[in-house]
Amino acid sequence: MSVDPVFIGIAGDSGAGKSTFVKDIATLLGRDKVRTISFDDYHSLDRVERKAIGITPLHPRANNLGLAIEHLFLLKQGKKVLKPVYDHSTGSFGDPEWVVPVPYIICEGLHPFFFRSLAELYDMKVYYDTQMDLKFNWKVKRDTAERGYTVEQVAKEIRLRQRDIRNFVEPQCALADIIIKLKISKTSSSAIGVDWKEPVDDPWLKKYLKSCNFDDWKCFNEWYAGRKMNVFGIQSDLTQDQLKELSSIFSISQDVLSKVKEKEVVPYRTMLVLFATRIKQIRASKDKEEKVVFKDAV
Template sequence: MSRRSNSGALPLVAVLFGVYALSFVGPAAQQRKGTALRAGGESVPTGLVWPSPEAEEKLREVDGIKLYPTHAWKDEMDPIVDASAKLEDTPVIVGVAADSGCGKSTFLRRILGALGTEVKPGHTAIGDMMTVICLDDYHTNDRAGRKATGLTALDARENDFALMGAQIEALKTGKAVYKPIYNHDTGNKDPPELIEPNKVMVFEGLHPIYDEKARSQLDLAIYIDIVNDVKFAWKVQRDVAERGWTEEQVREDIEKRLPDFSKYVDPQKANADVVLRYEPSDKGLPFLKVKLIQKKGGKFPMVTLKKDLSLSGSEPGATLKMYDDDWFGNDVTVVEMDGEIDMDNMEEQLKEVESNLEGLGAKSAEELTEAMVSLKSSPGSQNGTGLLQTVIAMKVREIYEKITGKDA
């Protein structure tokens, strides 16, 4: 494992089917249900491509920030504005690197559960304590524009990192921003929406760890890493069943994204504080080996295992172990779960696991077990997916409480 780059990694869209269940509705799904965008405008194409002479003519600049007209700015909008109310504490900023469409998922629901809060669905999910922003909104061009440039959405040149970094920094300082909107249903860039700072702000998508300025604002950088065999199996299962594709069509669709994913998305895991990695189980697919890869000295508070564990029951059973390793030149500690727990004996086995985890930062001796049981029906609850997602969720809460000095 030590220095594998996972070059040629497949898009994380497979996460939606194989690892995450959509527990609250994401942007595209909300639009299909008829929920209005928070910006309230009609979805119409700008007819512009950046760069082009036509777009250059309409370019304006505010406080050194270029406002590309492809973002469908309205004349009265500035990229950074005063917030409607002052927060008591600095917002806690979390980046989750994953492919497009991988936002409003069981993983984020586990974070909401650990924080004891909820969000209202919309283009951007917003609640009393947490806001979840999809970084697809910072695509510079709309779908038609990308066809004109010949670049994919994964390509760094198709993403407005200057605006992204400036707005994340502004939110961190308590300012509000007019954030662009990428409409997944129409493929248009709709007029920006006003986003107020919140106690916890999650930026999920292709490139939260890619740009240095954006990365420097993160209180925690998370990377979701799924190896090729697992991703391909999930994507085939989903696209053949739901879209009527053949396996060959799925393979072709995957392969055309490989170069840009490998160049622009995959390298971010070297700068992540924690990586949640999915590999085939030693017992073979469809069973999984899930690893929590924790950078030593990083921003992720370390979780350790007192001893190796073996959980028997229904096949294939599960094993847990811990070891040190090297990850892209970083010293890391890995907690690994291979296989599946016995769902008929779920609570007892989880209690055994929880009692052997140190540094969990739980509010009670069985908090992790109770959180897992409450989402028992969610995909991944039987393997390391649910367990290690819940661990990360509790650590997000711990980071929030450390930074603010307040209980969540």
């Protein structure tokens, strides 16, 4: 019986922390059950070619999104695909690699649901928003350490990309099921807080938190990308007792909880636990549907 993967799309600007988020989610879900697809691998131009014609990787013309749609569609059908590989250390392409369906496929990058035909392939879409100060510092640190850039080159690249970010990356937030906003926090030991935003007409988190009494979790409404959203501000660390309360409310699985061992759970880790729980619920729902279909077929 072929695997019907849970498809998760994570969109956001370069340096926002998407790759780290995906790695951490994979740890909670089980690395053997997760396959990550970076949409950077679907660049159609290498670094030299982009520079020669004056285009950034954020522009759709610098990416083969048609091939990405084809590959995700095939994976959704339970078929393997031969995916290109982009090497950031050289700015060019390496040998392609096979991707086979697994229980969770997480696609992250600049354009994972740029087209509606892409967006419709996902079971969950997340727009990963990060405060500019954090994003700038993270991008400089990553690109100078891993991608061969100088600080000046990174700063220049960020300036050049702003128009393309506004035109091609940020509009995807209007299609997201969840917006995750990372921001500076003065009340967390990590100095990073999280706003979890969800449409008011799809209140997954709000539904569960009705029975939760966390004074530090501020809840309010705001308009974001033309939609009214519930916003939950997770700005302070949780104690293990509070984490246990959350686990009871959300029925968080023990295999997820066992991987969060800090005495004080920082907002980012709390968000990871909640997100992993949401994804596992989707997996359980799919498995239940598959059993019904299989039973009917028999």
